[in-house]
Amino acid sequence: MKLFKMQLDRKQYHRIMVVFAAALILTGFFAYNTYTEKKQYQTFLQNNYQRSFRELVTNVENIKLLLEKAEISASPIQSNALMSQTWMQSYSAAENLGQLPITHVALSKTEKYLNQVSDYSYSLSRKNAESKNVSEKDMEQISKLRGYAGDLLGQLHEMESDMTEGKIKFGEIRKQGRLALRRASKDAVEVSFGKMEDKFSDYPTLIYDGPFSDNVVEGKPKGLEGKDINLEEAKEKAKKFIGADKAGRIVETSSGKGKIHTFGLEATPKDNDKSKAINIDITKKGGYVLWMLNPRDIPEKKLTDQQASDKAQKFLKEHGFGELTETYFLKNDNTTTITFIGVSKEGVLIYPDLLKVKVALDNGEIVGFDAYPFLMSHHQRQIPKPKLSEEEAKKKVSQRLKIERVKLAIIPMPGNKEQLCYEFKGKYNNFDYFVYINADTGNEENILRIIKDEGGTLTQ
Amino acid sequence: MFSKRYKRLIPFIVIVFIYAGFGGWIYSSHMASQISDEAGSILLKWGSRGAEVKTVQTKLKRWGYYKGSVDGIYGWRTANSVKAFQRKNGLKADGIVGNATAKALGMPTGTATAARKSTSRSNEVYTLAQCIHGEARGESYIGQVAVAAVILNRVDDSRFPNTIAGVIFQPGAFTAVSDGQMFQPPGESAMKAARDALNGWDPSGGAIYYYNPAKTTNKWIWSRPIIKVIGKHYFCK
Numbered sequence: 001m002k003l004f005k006m007q008l009d010r011k012q013y014h015r016i017m018v019v020f021a022a023a024l025i026l027t028g029f030f031a032y033n034t035y036t037e038k039k040q041y042q043t044f045l046q047n048n049y050q051r052s053f054r055e056l057v058t059n060v061e062n063i064k065l066l067l068e069k070a071e072i073s074a075s076p077i078q079s080n081a082l083m084s085q086t087w088m089q090s091y092s093a094a095e096n097l098g099q100l101p102i103t104h105v106a107l108s109k110t111e112k113y114l115n116q117v118s119d120y121s122y123s124l125s126r127k128n129a130e131s132k133n134v135s136e137k138d139m140e141q142i143s144k145l146r147g148y149a150g151d152l153l154g155q156l157h158e159m160e161s162d163m164t165e166g167k168i169k170f171g172e173i174r175k176q177g178r179l180a181l182r183r184a185s186k187d188a189v190e191v192s193f194g195k196m197e198d199k200f201s202d203y204p205t206l207i208y209d210g211p212f213s214d215n216v217v218e219g220k221p222k223g224l225e226g227k228d229i230n231l232e233e234a235k236e237k238a239k240k241f242i243g244a245d246k247a248g249r250i251v252e253t254s255s256g257k258g259k260i261h262t263f264g265l266e267a268t269p270k271d272n273d274k275s276k277a278i279n280i281d282i283t284k285k286g287g288y289v290l291w292m293l294n295p296r297d298i299p300e301k302k303l304t305d306q307q308a309s310d311k312a313q314k315f316l317k318e319h320g321f322g323e324l325t326e327t328y329f330l331k332n333d334n335t336t337t338i339t340f341i342g343v344s345k346e347g348v349l350i351y352p353d354l355l356k357v358k359v360a361l362d363n364g365e366i367v368g369f370d371a372y373p374f375l376m377s378h379h380q381r382q383i384p385k386p387k388l389s390e391e392e393a394k395k396k397v398s399q400r401l402k403i404e405r406v407k408l409a410i411i412p413m414p415g416n417k418e419q420l421c422y423e424f425k426g427k428y429n430n431f432d433y434f435v436y437i438n439a440d441t442g443n444e445e446n447i448l449r450i451i452k453d454e455g456g457t458l459t460q
Numbered sequence: 461m462f463s464k465r466y467k468r469l470i471p472f473i474v475i476v477f478i479y480a481g482f483g484g485w486i487y488s489s490h491m492a493s494q495i496s497d498e499a500g501s502i503l504l505k506w507g508s509r510g511a512e513v514k515t516v517q518t519k520l521k522r523w524g525y526y527k528g529s530v531d532g533i534y535g536w537r538t539a540n541s542v543k544a545f546q547r548k549n550g551l552k553a554d555g556i557v558g559n560a561t562a563k564a565l566g567m568p569t570g571t572a573t574a575a576r577k578s579t580s581r582s583n584e585v586y587t588l589a590q591c592i593h594g595e596a597r598g599e600s601y602i603g604q605v606a607v608a609a610v611i612l613n614r615v616d617d618s619r620f621p622n623t624i625a626g627v628i629f630q631p632g633a634f635t636a637v638s639d640g641q642m643f644q645p646p647g648e649s650a651m652k653a654a655r656d657a658l659n660g661w662d663p664s665g666g667a668i669y670y671y672n673p674a675k676t677t678n679k680w681i682w683s684r685p686i687i688k689v690i691g692k693h694y695f696c697k
């Protein structure tokens with residue numbers, strides 16, 4: 001105190017005040033700058049959300065209108081056009097919904113509904129394209145879906161008016177800080193959407209022959225035969241698969257209750273060197289290897305494609321896999337991942353029976369294995385005789401394609417089905433194409449263009 | 461007379477100090493967060509595992525800082541040797557390999573990796589790897605592949621957006637995206653994991669959610685049936 005009393009005269013006092021004032025102004029300026037900047041971002045974000053939301057409303061309005069029209073359309077051509085538009089609108093609606101800052105829980109059913117409309121309209125438009133009219137059953141589905149579109153639209157309009165009244169602000173949700181406000185507005189949005197979800201909870205599962213995404217997911221594995229095994233047996237299987245030298249110690253780490261129930265095991269060499277750990281999942285039923293990954297470092301590339309392929313083939317033979325043929329090579333991280341598919345005795349390619357083997361290019365060790373698609377679909381198949389001859393099928397292929405070879409193949413179809421097709425491999429504009437012609441009806445079921453990746457090679 | 465005036469001014473001066481100090485603190489913490497973001501592109505610490513840890517161990521061993529085995533696990537031995545290395549090289553001896561330490565060790569730091577990768581790999585792998593890196597860089601390799609698989613399972617699921625970018629950038633879906641941690645160049649291990657997942661490997665058993673039970677506050681997620689537990693993450697349907 002004494003010190004100040006001695007030193008501060010009027011002049012010094014003024015000087016200090018000036019410094020303080022300057023500091024105050026500077027911080028004030030800085031705070032103001034930050035504030036306006038923040039405000040700008042917030043507005044920008046808010047606008048983005050608004051755009052998504054408004055586009056969503058427009059999409060749903062269009063979906064409702066299109067489905068209404070579809071109900072009274074009688075010609076396949078008209079219906080085809082309507083369904084294609086519905087497909088486009090519902091796809092875009094689902095995308096816009098995904099942009100909104102609302103937790104997934106509140107939205108999942110709405111998203112599912114939109115994706116179903118999308119899939120369903122797509123499958124109907126394909127049906128129409130074959131000049132087939134929409135069946136009575138389909139009509140019922142359409143009117144059901146239209147009903148839900150109406151409900152959804154009602155809810156969305158309610159939200160829209162809440163928004164214009166300022167009850168709901170999307171931007172507020174993102175805002176950090178003012179917690180109470182944030183929570184309140186978040187609740188408002190979620191309640192609104194939650195209400196919508198309740199309405200959707202009782203809508204039926206649609207049954208149709210289209211690409212219903214759940215169908216694929218819920219399909220039962222066909223490739224699992226035999227009795228359930230216990231942990232000890234699973235460890236034994238794993239040891240056999242990996243090799244006793246690399247699997248000195250096996251512990252259960254992450255057993256799974258997914259689509260296929262598994263024992264999740266981790267194998268380490270005898271010295272318990274964790275860095276050499278290999279993960280492997282063995283199915284509970286039948287004790288098959290579902291997948292295996294050995295993430296070790298592979299410092300160099302010594303093996304050729306042919307050598308890698310030989311290693312993989314030998315490995316598969318040793319582990320009792322039947323007739324398989326390679327379709328694709330993918331090289332990265334000094335490994336080659338080889339895709340194998342099934343082949344019947346008659347030489348028909350079976351695309352659903354797919355498995356992958358990853359070969360390390362330094363010493364040819366198998367460092368990865370994935371049999372998920374194989375185990376999901378492999379079963380004893382009766383390969384049907386094609387109704388169309390190869391010549392007849394050839395006529396259905398575009399003249400532009402320079403056909404190089406033809407094979408019979410079973411390909412997976414939407415809705416977990418399989419179809420015997422003629423596979424035409426050909427060239428157009430220097431690109432490789434696969435064209436699949438239905439061996440029974442002559443329909444062009446699929447066209448694949450082979451994308452030449454820097455590391456990918458087609459082997460057939 | 462003067463001392464009286466001075467006394468009156470005390471509260472005022474104190475307020476100004478607090479105010480200025482507060483502003484400065486906000487500014488510096490803002491800068492600090494930017495710096496720590498940068499350091500995050502390579503971040504190895506106690507408990508980390510994988511190829512990058514191995515690289516660190518190999519280098520430290522070669523230079524005589526590290527005596528243990530090159531096992532890819534960041535334990536106390538590794539941490540101690542990193543500290544020793546940092547002290548010798550005038551870095552902050554915190555035992556954590558951030559960007560500066562990684563640079564001193566002669567490891568490819570994030571930015572260099574990024575420039576190389578983005579030109580030679582497809583966009584999808586890179587985006588996916590960024591998300592894995594942000595979400596699960598402390599997890600084992602299998603844990604990283606599983607997180608990538610969850611993203612891909614969502615793309616196929618009708619309740620989620622239909623593209624990889626759509627799923628990753630869905631508001632609130634991933635913490636690493638919400639807090640911006642994702643926007644760092646992914647490590648080598650994340651890139652590898654992304655490729656394996658895109659190639660079809662799915663250690664998650666078809667899961668579409670995962671959470672860290674120690675961190676989540678979301679009650680709903682607890683009600684989901686758990687498919688698998690890998691490292692710190694619970695994977696569920």
